[in-house]
Amino acid sequence: MNPIAPILEVRRITKRYGAVTANDQVDLSLYGGEVHALLGENGAGKSTLSKVIYGFTRPDSGEILLAGKQVVVPTPREARALGIGMVFQNFMLIPALSVLENIALFLTDLPFIVHPKTIEKRIREFGERFGLVVDPSAPVRQLSVGDQQKVEILKLLLAQARVLILDEPTKVLAPHEVSALFRIFESLKAEGYSILFITHKLREVMACADRITVMRQGRVVGGFGPGEADLDALVTMMFGGQEAAEQLEPAERAVPPSGVGSILELRGASCPAQGSETVLRGLDLTIGAGEIVGVAGVSGSGQKELGDLILGLRSLSVGSKWFCGVDASSWSIARMRENGVAFVPEDPLLMAAVPGMSVRENLVLGTGSRYWKGVSVDWSALETAMGESFHALAFPVPRLDPPAGALSGGNLQRIVIAREMAHKPKLVVALYPTRGLDVRSATSVRDLLRRAREGGSGILLISEDLEELAEMSDRMFVLYGGALVGEFKRGEWQLEEVGHLMTGSRGAAHA
Amino acid sequence: MTTPLVLGVLAGAVLSGTSLLYATLGETIVERSGIVNLGLEGLLLIGASVGFSVTAATGNAWLGLAAAALAGGLANALFGWLVVTRMANQLASGLAMMFFGFGVSALVGAPYIGSVIVGLPKWRPAWLASLPWVESTTLFNYDLLTWVAIPAATFVWWALFRTRWGLGVRAVGESPAAAFAAGRNPAALQYQALCSGGVLAGVAGAHLSLSLTLTWAEYMTAGRGFIAIALVIFSKWHPLRAIVGALLFGGTEALQLQLQARGSEISPFLLEMAPYLLTLVVLLAWGGSRRLAAPASLGRTFYGSD
Numbered sequence: 001m002n003p004i005a006p007i008l009e010v011r012r013i014t015k016r017y018g019a020v021t022a023n024d025q026v027d028l029s030l031y032g033g034e035v036h037a038l039l040g041e042n043g044a045g046k047s048t049l050s051k052v053i054y055g056f057t058r059p060d061s062g063e064i065l066l067a068g069k070q071v072v073v074p075t076p077r078e079a080r081a082l083g084i085g086m087v088f089q090n091f092m093l094i095p096a097l098s099v100l101e102n103i104a105l106f107l108t109d110l111p112f113i114v115h116p117k118t119i120e121k122r123i124r125e126f127g128e129r130f131g132l133v134v135d136p137s138a139p140v141r142q143l144s145v146g147d148q149q150k151v152e153i154l155k156l157l158l159a160q161a162r163v164l165i166l167d168e169p170t171k172v173l174a175p176h177e178v179s180a181l182f183r184i185f186e187s188l189k190a191e192g193y194s195i196l197f198i199t200h201k202l203r204e205v206m207a208c209a210d211r212i213t214v215m216r217q218g219r220v221v222g223g224f225g226p227g228e229a230d231l232d233a234l235v236t237m238m239f240g241g242q243e244a245a246e247q248l249e250p251a252e253r254a255v256p257p258s259g260v261g262s263i264l265e266l267r268g269a270s271c272p273a274q275g276s277e278t279v280l281r282g283l284d285l286t287i288g289a290g291e292i293v294g295v296a297g298v299s300g301s302g303q304k305e306l307g308d309l310i311l312g313l314r315s316l317s318v319g320s321k322w323f324c325g326v327d328a329s330s331w332s333i334a335r336m337r338e339n340g341v342a343f344v345p346e347d348p349l350l351m352a353a354v355p356g357m358s359v360r361e362n363l364v365l366g367t368g369s370r371y372w373k374g375v376s377v378d379w380s381a382l383e384t385a386m387g388e389s390f391h392a393l394a395f396p397v398p399r400l401d402p403p404a405g406a407l408s409g410g411n412l413q414r415i416v417i418a419r420e421m422a423h424k425p426k427l428v429v430a431l432y433p434t435r436g437l438d439v440r441s442a443t444s445v446r447d448l449l450r451r452a453r454e455g456g457s458g459i460l461l462i463s464e465d466l467e468e469l470a471e472m473s474d475r476m477f478v479l480y481g482g483a484l485v486g487e488f489k490r491g492e493w494q495l496e497e498v499g500h501l502m503t504g505s506r507g508a509a510h511a
Numbered sequence: 512m513t514t515p516l517v518l519g520v521l522a523g524a525v526l527s528g529t530s531l532l533y534a535t536l537g538e539t540i541v542e543r544s545g546i547v548n549l550g551l552e553g554l555l556l557i558g559a560s561v562g563f564s565v566t567a568a569t570g571n572a573w574l575g576l577a578a579a580a581l582a583g584g585l586a587n588a589l590f591g592w593l594v595v596t597r598m599a600n601q602l603a604s605g606l607a608m609m610f611f612g613f614g615v616s617a618l619v620g621a622p623y624i625g626s627v628i629v630g631l632p633k634w635r636p637a638w639l640a641s642l643p644w645v646e647s648t649t650l651f652n653y654d655l656l657t658w659v660a661i662p663a664a665t666f667v668w669w670a671l672f673r674t675r676w677g678l679g680v681r682a683v684g685e686s687p688a689a690a691f692a693a694g695r696n697p698a699a700l701q702y703q704a705l706c707s708g709g710v711l712a713g714v715a716g717a718h719l720s721l722s723l724t725l726t727w728a729e730y731m732t733a734g735r736g737f738i739a740i741a742l743v744i745f746s747k748w749h750p751l752r753a754i755v756g757a758l759l760f761g762g763t764e765a766l767q768l769q770l771q772a773r774g775s776e777i778s779p780f781l782l783e784m785a786p787y788l789l790t791l792v793v794l795l796a797w798g799g800s801r802r803l804a805a806p807a808s809l810g811r812t813f814y815g816s817d
Contacts, residue, residue, distance in 0.1 A: 077694050092692045094685040096807060097678075105682050106693045110675045 005068060007032045007194050008053070008084070008163050013062030015048050022048040023059065024218040030163065035185050035195045037209035039202070041238055041298075041464070045218040046198045047089070050165045053196075054086040055079040080108065085161030087152040089168050095141035099123070099134050099151050106155045119158075126157050130187045131180070146177035153184065164188070165196045170204055171300050182208040200298050202234055202503040214238055235499040239466065261325065262286045263427045263458030264310065268319035271309055278302040278482040280309060282319065285477065285484065287427065287458040292449065294473030295462045298502050302482035303462045304346050307431050310460065311343050312336045324426065338368050342425035344417055344433045352416045355405025362404045363419050370423070389422035390414075394444045417445055421452065428452060428459045434468060446472060466498060480504050514644055516769055522650040523765025524758050529657045530555070530718040532757035534739035536667045536750055537711030541587070542743055543671060544704035545684035545808040546594060548587065549605030551712055552736025553612015558583050558716020560620035563727040567626040576631065576656075576717045583713020584706045586612065591705040595698050598812045613730065620727040630721045631655060654722045656714065661754055667711075668750040680704050684806030687813035697813050715739075734787065741790040744797055747804040763789050 006029035015023040022045045030036050038046045051057040053064060055073035064071055066082055073079045079086070093102050104110055104119050120136045127133045132150040140148060149169060156164055170178045185195055185208055199205060205212055212224040214237045222237050266285040273279040280302050287293045297303060308314045310321070312333045320329045323339060337343075345351035353362045363386050364377055371382045383400070390397045395414045404412060417433060428449065434442035449459055449472065462479075463469050469476055476493055478486035478501040486501040534555060541548050548554075558579040566575030586608065593604040631654035639651040671677035679700050682690040687697040719735075720727050738760055746752035767782035775782070 076692060080694065088692075092689045094682055094689050094807075096685050097682065101678055101681075104675075105678055105690065105695070108694065110678075112675050114673055114675055114678060 006030055006065075007067055009065040009068075010049070010053060011063050011065070013049060013052055013059045013064075015045075015052060015057065015059045021218045023052065023062075026062070026215070026218075026220055028213055028220065030194045030196055031211075032162075032194055033189050033192045034210040035189060035197055035208055037205040037212045038196060038198045038215065039200065039205050039212055039234065039238060040215035041200055044200075044215040046200075046215055047167055048218075049215070050086060050167050050196065050198055053079070054084060054165060056086070080159055080161065083160060083162040084165070085156030085159065085163070086165040087149065087156070087167065087169060089171065091148055091152055093140045093148055093151060096139065098137055098139050099143070100136040102140055102151060103136075103155050103158055106159055108159060122158055123154060126154055129191075130157070131184050132157075144177075146173055146180065149173070149177075149181065150184075162192070163194045163196070165198070167198045168200075169197070170199060170201060178204065200238075200503065202231055202238075202500070205229070205234070206231065231500065232496065235496055235503075239499050262288050262322070263324060264460070265322040266310075266319065267322070269309060269316050269321060270318040271305065271314055272317050273305070273482075278305050280305050281481075281483045283309075283484055287460055289426075289456045289458055290453050291474045292453050292459040292461055292472050294469040294476040295460065295479050296466060296469050296476060296498055296502055297462075297464070297479035299464060301479045301502075303431060303479060305482070306479065307343065307345060307429050307460075307462060310336075310427075310429050311341060334368065337366065340423070340426035342420035342423075342428045342430075344413075344420055344428070344430040346431040348412050348416045352420075353404040353412060356403055358401050359398055359404055359407070359415060360400035362415065363400070366419065367423070385422050386418060389418040393418055393421065393448050395441065414441060417448075421448060424455065425452070425457055428457055429462075430459065431462045432464065433461070434463075434465070442468075478502055516773070518644055518650055519769045520762055520765045522652075523768060524762035525653065525657060526649070526723055526761070527764050528757040528761025529653075529660050530715040530723065531735060531739055531742060531760055532660050532664060532753060533656070533711050533715035533718065534736060535742040535746065535753040535757055536664055537583075537708035537715065538739055538743045539708075539746070539748055539750055539753060540667060540671065540680070540704050540711070541708035542809055543684045543748060543806055544680045544701045545687065545806055545811065545813070546591075546701055546705065547601050547605060547810045548590060548608070548705070548708070549602060549740065550586075550590060550608025550612060550736075551605075551740055552732055552734065553609035553616070554583050554586055554709060554712035555716035555719065555732045555736045555739075556612045556616035556730070557586055557619075558713035559720040559731060560616035560716075560727055561713070562717030563626075563628065563720040564619050564623045566628045566630070566721060567623040570629070572629060572631045572721050575628075575721055576714065579713040579717035579721075580710045581713070583709040583711070583716065585709070586615075587705040587709025587712070588702065590709075591702045594812070595701045595705075598814065601810050601812070609736070617729050620729070623727055626727070628721070628725060630725045631718075633722070654718075656718050656722065660757075663711075664750045664754050671750065676700075676703070681806070683813075684808055686808055691813075712736075738786060738790055741793060744805075745793045747797075748806065760786055760789065 008030040010026065010028045013023050013026040014021070026045070026049055028049070038049070040046050048057060052059045053073070055075045055078055058074065064073060071082055073082065100116055100119055100123065103123060104114055123136045132154050134143070134147050134150050134154065140151065143151065153164070169181060173181065188195060197209065206229065210226050212229050213220055214222050214234065216238065264287045266283050269280065269283045271280045278300060283306070295303065295306065305314065309316065312331055316329055320327060322328060323336070328336065354365065360379065364371055364382055371378045387397055395418060398411060398415060404415070413435070420428070430449065434445050446468070449461065453459055461469065461472055470493065474490050476488045477484045478498060480501060481504065486498070534551060538548060538551055561582040562575040562579035565578040566572045590604060590608050593599045594601045633652050633654045635652040671681060679690060679695045682693070682695065683697045683700045690697055716732070719731060724731065742753060742756040742760060745756045763786045767785045770777065771779050771782055
């Protein structure tokens with residue numbers, strides 16, 4: 001393929017959210033009949049760029065050209081009129097409606113009286129042409145995720161889109177569904193459709209992309225033409241090359257105390273998944289006293305499920321969970337927490353705080369019966385204890401009266417961490433504890449986790465920030481597709497190796 | 512049971528089922544768009560009193576019917592302004608609308624209490640009248656609203672399930688965000704659903720005063736609005752199943768009236784409870800499966816995309 005002029009071109013797109021620049025002068029061109037992979041770590045700005053192209057988000061500056069002509073895309077409606085279609089990460093389908101109804105809802109040329117037969121014929125026609133065979137009369141809620149994705153793509157094709165943007169389409173797919181999707185890409189390509197394929201999985205990019213653009217921290221950091229890319233170059237580009245590699249070198253740190261008892265042990269722990277969750281497969285994991293165990297992985301590899309499993313939010317289907325030498329496989333959440341498990345969840349607003357309740361009330365939630373005084377709560381004891389915790393973290397003590405929902409993400413994260421760390425937990429399960437925090441707060445969270453380690457706590461640190469993991473961890477695991485695919489002792493890990501395992505591009509021992 | 516009793520119950524089931532059916536159809540459209548209107552009782556009262564007053568004042572029951580339909584549509588447009596435009600809580604707004612309906616209907620109807628009107632004309636095809644046992648009863652002696660009740664339910668089904676508009680309404684009730692992403696206007700669709708639902712509720716109220724009782728009395732609906740809300744659940748938000756539900760509930764009411772008229776030994780208080788007991792039974796029986804059939808976004812306020 002040797003395209004002459006790009007069908008879609010974006011020039012100097014810039015988009016800021018507050019102080020964060022999600023897209024910084026981004027250029028990208030897409031040709032007819034190609035699969036163009038947009039590769040980058042989480043937060044690199046890929047989704048923002050795709051939403052700008054689809055008119056879902058308005059850029060601060062920059063321009064979009066379609067077939068050489070400048071176009072304005074203020075809302076998705078205009079994008080569709082221009083033949084640009086997008087499949088969102090979490091889909092936009094209505095589970096209760098049938099495949100046909102979901103597709104009909106999207107069509108611009110739908111007559112007032114819907115003729116199911118006509119639409120059904122078109123669905124079957126496109127389905128057979130591109131390998132997107134779905135039963136038009138089936139309710140969407142009965143479809144597998146792979147089939148739902150087919151419906152999303154069919155929707156765009158029937159609405160005459162020529163440029164298809166797919167935001168992390170493989171995130172929710174099983175391996176065989178991924179290869180089916182790539183076959184669909186091939187047949188679409190052959191008919192001249194252009195596909196912008198957003199992902200952070202290297203192996204997939206190598207398998208299907210004609211050209212690759214790599215983004216990091218809101219900028220385009222490089223690109224590869226057909227056949228030019230190789231894995232090592234991509235990994236270096238994605239994770240920031242040599243500077244990051246240097247920071248990944250083990251920092252000076254005493255060898256962790258050996259021979260101490262394990263705080264938490266998972267033995268062959270598995271749990272099934274619902275919907276778009278990740279299945280956990282046979283996890284063996286031990287967290288000792290006075291040890292920070294890091295878990296690296298791209299998002300959606302099973303981090304949330306792992307945290308939930310340890311806290312008891314979901315139960316094991318196979319295997320067992322041991323807490324301080326006692327079988328805790330069937331313990332309730334309350335029992336885990338009473339025994340000293342602190343939990344910093346992935347999404348504090350959803351899982352650790354009630355937005356409509358005051359900060360003070362949120363601080364007492366999850367502390368069990370510790371501050372009960374008769375039928376009331378001993379607010380002054382609570383405030384004293386929490387004040388000390390904030391102090392230990394060097395966080396400013398927040399105002400206690402406003403509702404938690406009024407706080408910024410970073411402030412809320414500080415409150416959750418202060419609460420969870422207030423009572424000398426035996427085990428800390430922290431998912432992305434420094435996400436959304438400024439540099440100083442992030443540093444004090446890391447200091448506190450280290451101090452908890454010196455005090456004999458076991459810490460499970462789940463993060464996407466490789467630098468943070470390298471700095472903190474005594475041991476590091478890599479989670480990929482719901483399985484632990486690599487284990488490194490401090491000083492043994494290499495950036496490339498970890499990056500490859502995280503993206504599943506090499507030697508992953510998963511199904 | 513004697514044959515006259517059975518025929519009496521059947522005739523009564525159809526007569527009192529008619530207004531239940533129109534009310535249920537209206538609420539079904541509204542709930543399909545994701546809005547719960549607990550003010551249905553008030554809407555029925557407005558329809559009944561406006562219909563009666565206009566008929567009494569003009570002497571034309573058709574004018575009364577049209578005025579009732581218009582009043583129902585307007586009342587629901589006001590409700591829409593509250594819950595769609597102002598994004599007020601639907602349950603609280605619905606209850607407020609109900610009491611508003613109590614007041615408005617009492618005010619409008621007060622001058623006409625005791626008026627004598629000529630209601631909606633009724634007729635019975637000759638071949639049906641000549642059937643044995645039928646002649647002496649009111650069976651098949653219906654007004655236009657009753658005769659077109661089943662076609663009306665079929666039309667509502669067709670509009671909801673076979674037109675572009677109905678697809679949009681149902682999509683909004685399931686997921687306003689997805690409907691919005693597909694290029695629809697959720698607020699406009701909800702207003703349209705509310706207004707057409709209000710018209711049907713107005714018609715339902717008018718049928719009570721212009722055909723069933725031929726009088727106006729305060730709070731004459733006696734909970735029919737709430738029974739209709741329960742019937743929406745009973746029929747699983749489906750207009751055609753609502754026909755069965757309306758007949759069943761109309762029949763329960765007719766049966767208790769017939770039993771009372773015949774001097775049954777069961778306490779009249781117990782008998783009068785029958786339709787409401789049946790409502791409780793339906794809600795209990797359907798309770799668990801409700802989630803499967805209810806519009807996913809029912810009762811939730813859509814605050815826009817993002």
